[in-house]
Amino acid sequence: xxxxxxxxxxxxxxxxxxxxxxxxxxxxxxxxxxxxxxxxxxxxxxxxxxxxxxxxxxxxxxxxxxxxxxxxxxxxxxxxxxxxxxxxxxxxxxxxxxxxxxxxxxxxxxxxxxxxxxxxxxxxxxxxxxxxxxxxxxxxxxxxxxxxxxxxxxxxxxxxxxxxxxxxxxxxxxxxxxxxxxxxxxxxxxxxxxxxxxxxxxxxxxxxxxxxxxxxxxxxxxxxxxxxxxxxxxxxxxxxxxxxxxxxxxxxxxxxxxxxxxxxxxxxxxxxxxxxxx
Amino acid sequence: xxxxxxxxxxxxxxxxxxxxxxxxxxxxxxxxxxxxxxxxxxxxxxxxxxxxxxxxxxxxxxxxxxxxxxxxxxxxxxxxxxxxxxxxxxxxxxxxxxxxxxxxxxxxxxxxxxxxxxxxxxxxxxxxxxxxxxxxxxxxxxxxxxxxxxxxxxxxxxxxxxxxxxxxxxxxxxxxxxxxxxxxxxxxxxxxxxxxxxxxxxxxxxxxxxxxxxxxxxxxxxxxxxxxxxxxxxxxxxxxxxxxxxxxxxxxxxxxxxxxxxxxxxxxxxxxxxxxxxxxxxxxxxxxxxxxxxxxx
Amino acid sequence: xxxxxxxxxxxxxxxxxxxxxxxxxxxxxxxxxxxxxxxxxxxxxxxxxxxxxxxxxxxxxxxxxxxxxxxxxxxxxxxxxxxxxxxxxxxxxxxxxxxxxxxxxxxxxxxxxxxxxxxxxxxxxxxxxxxxxxxxxxxxxxxxxxxxxxxxxxxxxxxxxxxxxxxxxxxxxxxxxxxxxxxxxxxxxxxxxxxxxxxxxxxxxxxxxxxxxxxxxxxxxxxxxxxxxxxxxxxxxxxxxxxxxxxxxxxxxxxxxxxxxxxxxxxxxxxxxxxxxxxxxxxxxxxxxxxxxxxxxxxxxxxxxxxxxxxxxxxxxxxxxxxxxxxxxxxxxxxxxxxxxxxxxxxxxxxxxxxxxxxxxxxxxxxxxxxxxxxxxxxxxxxxxxxxxxxxxxxxxxxxxxxxxxxxxxxxxxxxxxx
Numbered sequence: 002x003x004x005x006x007x008x009x010x011x012x013x014x015x016x017x018x019x020x021x022x023x024x025x026x027x028x029x030x031x032x033x034x035x036x037x038x039x040x041x042x043x044x045x046x047x048x049x050x051x052x053x054x055x056x057x058x059x060x061x062x063x064x065x066x067x068x069x070x071x072x073x074x075x076x077x078x079x080x081x082x083x084x085x086x087x088x089x090x091x092x093x094x095x096x097x098x099x100x101x102x103x104x105x106x107x108x109x110x111x112x113x114x115x116x117x118x119x120x121x122x123x124x125x126x127x128x129x130x131x132x133x134x135x136x137x138x139x140x141x142x143x144x145x146x147x148x149x150x151x152x153x154x155x156x157x158x159x160x161x162x163x164x165x166x167x168x169x170x171x172x173x174x175x176x177x178x179x180x181x182x183x184x185x186x187x188x189x190x191x192x193x194x195x196x197x198x199x200x201x202x203x204x205x206x207x208x209x210x211x212x213x214x215x216x217x218x219x220x221x222x223x224x225x226x227x228x229x230x231x232x233x234x235x236x237x238x239x240x241x242x243x244x245x246x247x248x249x250x251x252x253x254x255x256x257x258x259x260x261x262x263x264x265x266x267x268x269x270x271x272x273x274x275x276x277x278x279x
Numbered sequence: 280x281x282x283x284x285x286x287x288x289x290x291x292x293x294x295x296x297x298x299x300x301x302x303x304x305x306x307x308x309x310x311x312x313x314x315x316x317x318x319x320x321x322x323x324x325x326x327x328x329x330x331x332x333x334x335x336x337x338x339x340x341x342x343x344x345x346x347x348x349x350x351x352x353x354x355x356x357x358x359x360x361x362x363x364x365x366x367x368x369x370x371x372x373x374x375x376x377x378x379x380x381x382x383x384x385x386x387x388x389x390x391x392x393x394x395x396x397x398x399x400x401x402x403x404x405x406x407x408x409x410x411x412x413x414x415x416x417x418x419x420x421x422x423x424x425x426x427x428x429x430x431x432x433x434x435x436x437x438x439x440x441x442x443x444x445x446x447x448x449x450x451x452x453x454x455x456x457x458x459x460x461x462x463x464x465x466x467x468x469x470x471x472x473x474x475x476x477x478x479x480x481x482x483x484x485x486x487x488x489x490x491x492x493x494x495x496x497x498x499x500x501x502x503x504x505x506x507x508x509x510x511x512x513x514x515x516x517x518x519x520x521x522x523x524x525x526x527x528x529x530x531x532x533x534x535x536x537x538x539x540x541x542x543x544x545x546x547x548x549x550x551x552x553x554x555x556x557x558x559x560x561x562x563x564x565x566x567x568x569x570x571x572x573x574x575x576x
Numbered sequence: 577x578x579x580x581x582x583x584x585x586x587x588x589x590x591x592x593x594x595x596x597x598x599x600x601x602x603x604x605x606x607x608x609x610x611x612x613x614x615x616x617x618x619x620x621x622x623x624x625x626x627x628x629x630x631x632x633x634x635x636x637x638x639x640x641x642x643x644x645x646x647x648x649x650x651x652x653x654x655x656x657x658x659x660x661x662x663x664x665x666x667x668x669x670x671x672x673x674x675x676x677x678x679x680x681x682x683x684x685x686x687x688x689x690x691x692x693x694x695x696x697x698x699x700x701x702x703x704x705x706x707x708x709x710x711x712x713x714x715x716x717x718x719x720x721x722x723x724x725x726x727x728x729x730x731x732x733x734x735x736x737x738x739x740x741x742x743x744x745x746x747x748x749x750x751x752x753x754x755x756x757x758x759x760x761x762x763x764x765x766x767x768x769x770x771x772x773x774x775x776x777x778x779x780x781x782x783x784x785x786x787x788x789x790x791x792x793x794x795x796x797x798x799x800x801x802x803x804x805x806x807x808x809x810x811x812x813x814x815x816x817x818x819x820x821x822x823x824x825x826x827x828x829x830x831x832x833x834x835x836x837x838x839x840x841x842x843x844x845x846x847x848x849x850x851x852x853x854x855x856x857x858x859x860x861x862x863x864x865x866x867x868x869x870x871x872x873x874x875x876x877x878x879x880x881x882x883x884x885x886x887x888x889x890x891x892x893x894x895x896x897x898x899x900x901x902x903x904x905x906x907x908x909x910x911x912x913x914x915x916x917x918x919x920x921x922x923x924x925x926x927x928x929x930x931x932x933x934x935x936x937x938x939x940x941x942x943x944x945x946x947x948x949x950x951x952x953x954x955x956x957x958x959x960x961x962x963x964x965x966x967x968x969x970x971x972x973x974x975x976x977x978x979x980x981x982x983x984x985x986x987x988x989x990x991x992x993x994x995x
Contacts (some may be wrong), residue, residue, distance in 0.1 A: 006378050013375060014392045017451065020407040021395070040410050041421050060615050062639035063622045092300050100297035106572045108305060113568060115312040117508050117560045121537045122553045124650070125331060125546075125657050126315040132658030149311045152304050181296045210400030212515065216647065217654035220662075221607060221638040228640065231402055235641035236614035241827065243406070250403040257398035265391045273463035328961070329674045330653065343993050348986075349968055415820045436764075436822040438975050525764055525822040526975035527968060541650045542643070544674065544960040545994070 028247035055249035071229035082147040090155020116153040138220030162196035195271035323550035340551040372457030393455035405519025438528035464498030605634030610666040669956035681712035696920040715919035722775040761838035764822035770953035779869030807980035848915035874942035877954035965994035
């Protein structure tokens with residue numbers, strides 16, 4: 002019986018690994034080996050040239066810059082956006098569970114429903130608003146967009162988590178004369194680790210991988226990594242350098258993969274701690 | 280009221296502070312979500328083509344929309360896709376979670392492997408999947424070179440079966456996340472209940488069917504919400520994998536809307552399809568949210 | 577926790593408020609939105625960039641690839657809506673007219689008059705670069721779509737001469753099939769099917785019929801018997817492609833012809849670059865000829881750079897860019913790489929190979945005899961909505977969802993909804 006379980010789990014793991022395997026082995030092959038067929042074969046000649054090219058010399062636009070400048074654009078966008086939306090979510094969750102007021106559930110419902118809006122719908126009006134606010138084509142504009150469309154999720158996570166946080170502790174602190182922010186700062190925030198991990202993983206993944214907003218609302222100096230990767234992969238003429246494409250793809254995915262590997266164990270713990278409980 | 284009027288500024292601030300803290304998020308959502316939805320609904324009644332314009336045309340865009348076989352195809356695909364995707368992800372996620380919960384020694388490694396696809400965007404994995412599914416170089420070819428001569432797997436080239444390859448890739452991407460949610464749910468169940476049932480001699484099958492799975496109800500609901508919203512937003516996947524083809528066989532409402540609003544310069548029809556999508560989402564989500572939020576009182 | 581938090585907050589604030597580097601737009605430079613990101617094209621574009629930089633004009637590059645420019649057009653719409661339009665944008669056919677009609681484009685008449693664009697650019701192309709007597713964009717090249725590319729060794733081995741009629745062509749296809757060669761290399765994407773349809777429709781309907789169907793959108797022709805015959809011919813072509821065609825990129829189809837696993841490919845002249853990259857020589861290793869029955873005609877599409885209005889006047893950067901694009905030296909250098917032919921007819925063909933020389937000669941002849949027509953498949957015959965409606969029908973028919981009779985009815989219906 003246990004052997005069977007191990008077998009099933011391992012087979013599934015192989016299935017899940019397959020695309021990554023294909024990408025990895027083909028990113029370290031010379032191009033002629035790829036075009037020769039055999040996408041599953043291990044490389045006969047091992048080379049890291051595709052990785053170097055993808056990072057620093059592949060053709061993204063008129064100049065062969067590789068993906069590296071765009072990597073930093075992405076970092077500049079993703080770090081503030083994740084931090085701000087997580088903090089806002091925490092504050093909202095705190096208000097919605099510990100400072101209840103009339104109709105607060107309806108407000109929460111409104112924020113939650115907002116998670117479901119397809120992004121294609123908001124493209125044009127959002128562009129107009131960013132223009133009016135003077136944020137068109139800036140990293141700050143992108144941060145705003147990602148905060149707006151992420152805050153529903155982060156609020157959901159923190160609200161469900163704080164719902165299980167003993168309200169008596171909050172009341173006791175109140176009686177001791179602690180104010181709104183002091184309670185949040187001293188009592189709730191220090192114990193929010195697990196759910197913060199869930200929120201950060203979720204937001205980081207979504208924002209890092211976003212293409213539509215990045216392509217539409219950035220200009221030449223703020224285009225994120227996904228747009229550059231798309232330019233690399235989608236180039237329609239000439240020889241397709243699949244090995245460079247795969248190396249670039251893995252490079253672009255590296256930060257999210259890292260986040261999952263490092264924070265993965267806290268992820269289940271965080272989910273356990275709140276968001277899937279009623 | 281009379282009491283609050285006499286309150287000093289500080290205590291009045293204290294009462295309003297929570298609402299003040301909530302208000303920026305709320306304002307953002309009202310403007311950037313509900314305002315934009317209203318705008319989009321309005322556009323669906325206008326003659327907008329390349330850019331928004333404000334000539335009123337009544338229901339014309341809707342009547343055009345329903346005359347398009349392309350729209351019917353994308354709705355039918357949505358039905359197939361959503362049902363299979365949500366169903367398979369839930370089944371696979373639950374199965375993996377139950378197996379992983381049997382004190383597996385390499386749980387940490389396996390869990391990361393199941394989860395990692397969620398970390399990748401389809402701009403990244405689209406090419407790998409395309410290769411894998413392509414009969415010429417992918418699975419079919421590999422199996423045949425390994426000696427299974429009659430093996431055939433060319434679904435992606437078949438207009439009746441291509442949608443299932445989209446389901447396959449989508450399940451691959453998110454089932455790990457669903458697994459994590461169920462795993463968290465399983466870990467949250469009180470061990471005493473399970474032990475008691477085992478003492479009573481319940482078989483494993485009955486234990487899970489009668490006791491464990493009913494306890495996972497909240498996890499099921501969360502999974503449905505997340506999967507439902509991902510199903511509706513599915514866009515990159517189709518673009519990367521099939522481009523909507525063969526023919527128009529794998530178009531979904533999101534790709535339909537994008538193509539009419541942005542590449543075909545028929546923003547009015549695009550907005551009409553968006554309105555119908557939003558109404559469908561609302562019809563499913565509002566009862567759910569109502570039930571969920573009321574229960575918590 | 578708390579001190580950690582402060583450090584994090586400080587970092588976040590620094591990143592959030594750090595602001596963005598100034599763009600080159602401010603100092604009279606140009607920001608160029610385009611989708612030419614593959615090696616050869618980008619290198620050719622880099623020539624333009626260096627040319628401008630020599631004149632002290634900065635070039636801010638804004639590449640957005642994907643879907644033959646579809647992705648870039650979405651981005652453009654967001655940028656214009658935000659009031660942050662790039663100074664120069666790669667554009668095609670009706671997209672340019674649409675933007676001109678929105679009043680978004682600058683008036684390039686001063687540059688055009690100084691350099692005499694009126695007399696060197698073919699009239700059929702001017703229709704897409706001049707709106708109400710105003711030059712709004714600078715044409716880079718003229719592509720042509722009614723080409724057939726063939727592997728010479730495969731044709732010779734099977735005793736096939738260059739076919740000039742549909743009957744000769746089908747006979748050649750039969751021979752190749754009998755010899756176990758895939759007769760036609762094709763990539764199953766809507767735009768590729770439409771590209772083939774361009775040439776097939778021209779061969780059946782003739783120039784007048786093509787004009788009536790795709791440019792004037794005459795329902796009698798769209799729904800006529802000749803159109804049904806065009807679809808029948810598409811079915812013949814479908815019967816001569818391999819089973820694995822669906823979703824294939826065009827350059828992989830070209831590779832099949834290069835390797836000799838397929839005999840012919842119907843594709844625009846950008847396919848030539850693939851042959852040249854593989855070290856093949858026109859006339860010796862591969863052949864280029866017009867689709868049988870369209871020997872006189874040239875179906876074209878042209879890449880241009882639209883200049884977006886910057887507060888009512890043409891900026892110095894835009895004027896310099898426009899003038900650099902139309903300079904004979906750039907026109908020659910770029911088009912030799914791209915496979916297309918120069919947009920101006922007075923450029924020397926010295927640097928071009930045989931196919932390029934033939935393309936230039938065909939273009940000049942077609943332009944003077946009234947045989948130069950915009951490509952339906954590439955947005956030079958009808959607006960985007962109609963173009964895509966035709967795509968829907970052509971691709972559905974090609975993939976077996978409609979027979980030819982249904983396709984004709986659907987075509988009329990789809991075009992009427994899209995107008």
